[in-house]
Amino acid sequence: MSGSNSFSLTPKRWIESTNAVGIISKTGRYGGTFAHKDITFEFATWLSAEFKFYLIKEFQRLKDDENNRLNLEWSLQRTISKINYHIHTDAIKESLIPKEITRQQAGFVYANEADLLNVALFGITAKEWRDGNPSRTGNIRDYATLEQLVVLSNMESINALLIEQGLSQSERLLQLNRVAIMQMKSLIESKAIKRLK
Structure with a gap:
């Protein structure tokens, strides 16, 4: 029967009778049957359930590796954002915080500037x-996309420069x-970013 794997048909005869594309059969010393990898995988999974199991497990492992790599990239961008945050807070400290104030007052200035970026x-x-997401832990930045974290990192550096230039908070916000709009559009349309996803 042609539906079971006990059916026998030589590759050469099958190629000739079906005008198959993607498979070649050669005779002789360096001969053999050669097929496109998709055909090979399909044939091997039909022939062996064990091979099919290993193929699926390997695919799952590769997807897990890819996800871990993307999470690593996300963590890297989060780390870069935190480093830029120090540059940002130093500029705030030097330019916006009046002398002789309490730590609590200074904290309000930092939070206010962080919210400017938010x-x-x-x-x-x-x-x-937080009010709109009471069930979530962490903060808005913990749920940011890779693109948003890249832009946030850039904005912290730009805001530090704008602070040093003496621009008001409303001017800096604009x-x-x-x-943010320009960079997000650029990143979302970027082919390189799309390949990472």
């Missing part, structure tokens, strides 16, 4: 995000929002 990129403050 509003420019995400459109909401940290408190608005400029940072324009930067």
Whole structure:
């Protein structure tokens, strides 16, 4: 019967009778049957359940490796964002925090500047995000996409420069929002970023 794997038909005869594409059969010393990998995998999985199992397990392992690599890239971008945050806070400390204030007052200035970036990129403050997501732990940045973290990292450096130039917070917010829009559009349309996903 042709439906069972006990059916016998030589590769050469099968190629000739079906005008098969993607498979070649040669005789002689260096001969053999050669096929496109998709045909080979299909034939091997039909022939051996054990091979099919190993093929599926290997595919799952490769997907897990890919996911781990993408998570690593996300962590790397989160780390870069944290490093830039120090550059950002140093600029705030030197330019925006008046002398002789309490640590709590200084904390308000830092939080206010962090929210400036949040509003420019995400459109909401940290408190608005927490109020809208009571079941989630962490903060808005912990749930950011890879693209958003790249832009956030860039915005921290740009804001540090804008602070040093003496721009008001409202002027900086407008400029940072324009930067966020431009960079997000560029990253989302980037073919290189699409290949990473």
